[in-house]
Amino acid sequence: MPQSDKRALLAEGLAAGDDDAALHARLVAAGVSAAAAKYEVDRLAKDPMAAELRAQAARMAKQRWLFANQQRLAFEAEGGFALDTLAAPDADHFYRHYYEANRPAKLVGLIDHWPALTRWSLDHFAAVAGDAVVEAQVERERDPDYELAKDDHRRLVRFAELIDWLRQDEPSNDIYLTAYNSGTNAAALAPLWGDMAPIDLLDPARTSDGFFWLGPRGTLTPWHHDLTNNLLVQVIGRKRVRMAPPWAFDRMKNSRHCFSDWGNAALPAGPGDAATPPVLETIIAPGEAIFLPVGWWHQVEALDLSASMSFTSFRRPNVHVEDYASYGAL
Ligand SMILES: O=C(O)CCC(=O)C(=O)O
Known part of the structure; x- marks a missing residue:
């Protein structure tokens, strides 16, 4: 798989809030060997773009929780x-x-x-x-x-x-x-x-x-x-x-x-x-x-x-x- 495709899969996973294990599984499911997947995921630890995507995914997750509260309250209403x-x-x-x-x-x-x-x-x-x-x-x-x-x-x-x-x-x-x-x-x-x-x-x-x-x-x-x-x-x-x-x-x-x-x-x-x-x-x-x-x-x-x-x-x-x-x- 070309490097750019691996990076695209990783970006998708990071945006979705994947942790390292989920990122690894995502690559392996797409046909990347376990060793190559581990190398790619380990490299992310030093990648500022990955860090920012992770932070952004966490902010989005917080917004989803806030929306989930709105739903709970709407369903509880008289x-x-x-x-x-x-x-x-x-x-x-x-x-x-x-x-x-x-x-x-x-x-x-x-x-x-x-x-x-x-x-x-x-x-x-x-x-x-x-x-x-x-x-x-x-x-x-x-x-x-x-x-x-x-x-x-x-x-x-x-x-x-x-x-x-x-x-x-x-x-x-x-x-x-x-x-x-x-x-x-x-x-x-x-x-x-x-x-x-x-x-x-x-x-x-x-x-x-x-x-x-x-x-x-x-x-x-x-x-x-x-x-x-x-x-x-x-x-x-x-x-x-x-x-x-x-x-x-x-x-x-x-x-x-x-x-x-x-x-x-x-x-x-x-x-x-x-x-x-x-x-x-x-x-x-x-x-x-x-x-x-x-x-x-x-x-x-x-x-x-x-x-x-x-x-x-x-x-x-x-x-x-x-x-x-x-x-x-x-
Ligand atoms: O009446 C309609 O067909 C659409 C009305 C509508 O979507 C709107 O006013 O925003």
């Missing part, structure tokens, strides 16, 4: 690891027990006063903005990485054309007008703000600050976490939302940015196990919302033709995204 449903909660209660506690919740009764709840339909969208050109995500089904490569999937379409396609009511994950398209769509979809009204939990100074989502039954937003706290409000149709806590990081297969290699896996609701994260699952119906705290993983499936709004305009700075890059994270 009601166990569960998603609370709050009926039009008082803002102080919501911020103290959910937003600041980084705890998700299903929220009902937040938008009972929105005309959109009875007004929004494909006919309404066609009437108020059918002639506008909007941007949507398209050709998602041909690309397993459609979320990571979302810039490649942006297309301009006449809104009326998209609406007519939606009228077929075919299940599809191919076309989805998402929050990511909001920059382009702000002017075209501005008339829809007349169908909405302030939400008590949000910043009253930012009433027209939100993101529109429209898609057929069958859209799938793969497992990812946001870089902000987020309120997803359902107006037409239902969505199934699965969530996994940030402290399940070790089981989230995070190899790229905010995305998880679990993709759209239907990870089962429940406590999880050594390989799978604990998962909370709910369905939000028209008039219902889900609070998605920053860092919580989620995967979303539209069970019907669906129109939603999402908001990040909380009464708190919600600026977590701003220093993300400075951490040099994935």
